[in-house]
Amino acid sequence: MAAQTEESDCAREQTKAEQDVDQVRQRAARDQQRLDSGAITSPKDLENLQHEITSLAKRQGNLEDVVLEIMERRESAQERVSELTERVSSVQSKIDSATERRTAAYQELDGEAAAVTKEREVVAGSVPADLLKLYEKLREQQGGVGAARLYQRRCEGCQLELNITEVNEVKAAARDAVLRCENCRRILVRTSESGL
Numbered sequence: 001m002a003a004q005t006e007e008s009d010c011a012r013e014q015t016k017a018e019q020d021v022d023q024v025r026q027r028a029a030r031d032q033q034r035l036d037s038g039a040i041t042s043p044k045d046l047e048n049l050q051h052e053i054t055s056l057a058k059r060q061g062n063l064e065d066v067v068l069e070i071m072e073r074r075e076s077a078q079e080r081v082s083e084l085t086e087r088v089s090s091v092q093s094k095i096d097s098a099t100e101r102r103t104a105a106y107q108e109l110d111g112e113a114a115a116v117t118k119e120r121e122v123v124a125g126s127v128p129a130d131l132l133k134l135y136e137k138l139r140e141q142q143g144g145v146g147a148a149r150l151y152q153r154r155c156e157g158c159q160l161e162l163n164i165t166e167v168n169e170v171k172a173a174a175r176d177a178v179l180r181c182e183n184c185r186r187i188l189v190r191t192s193e194s195g196l
């Protein structure tokens with residue numbers, strides 16, 4: 001925006017400077033006409049007129065230099081505008097593509113969440129009500145994890161290994177007994193990899 005403002009400022013300046021040149025040029029042309037017409041006869045007047053034409057030519061030259069200087073500045077401002085415009089559009093396309101990917105990721109996550117929620121509902125439906133209640137209570141107390149796998153004699157909830165007494169208790173427990181970790185109190189889930 002700053003570059004565009006600079007460019008339009010230069011454009012305005014250029015128009016003004018060109019008008020200045022034009023005025024001087026027109027005045028010099030008028031003087032020249034008067035000189036050429038032969039209407040002026042007084043040597044003093046002729047000399048004055050000649051003098052003015054010379055100084056107007058010099059002034060015109062100076063003003064044209066000003067125009068050139070402004071044009072140069074304007075050109076570099078234009079270059080800057082087009083360079084920045086290009087950069088803006090490249091950044092914008094990066095934003096667009098990131099937004100697109102984010103939207104796709106959201107959709108995927110939403111789909112996944114819906115599937116997992118449904119899956120959980122099915123599993124929860126098969127769990128006895130009192131056990132589910134215990135699990136929900138523990139889950140709330142234990143940072144979202146109410147049950148943990150017993151893996152190689154280690155509770156994967158708190159990562160502590162069961163001592164030999166605890167292992168023996170687990171071994172002796174009925175297959176459908178609800179076991180709890182002595183350390184973190186989470187429900188312990190036995191699998192073939194529990195190391196029993």
Ligand SMILES: [Zn+2]
Nearest residue numbers: 155158181184
């Ligand atoms: Zn534990």
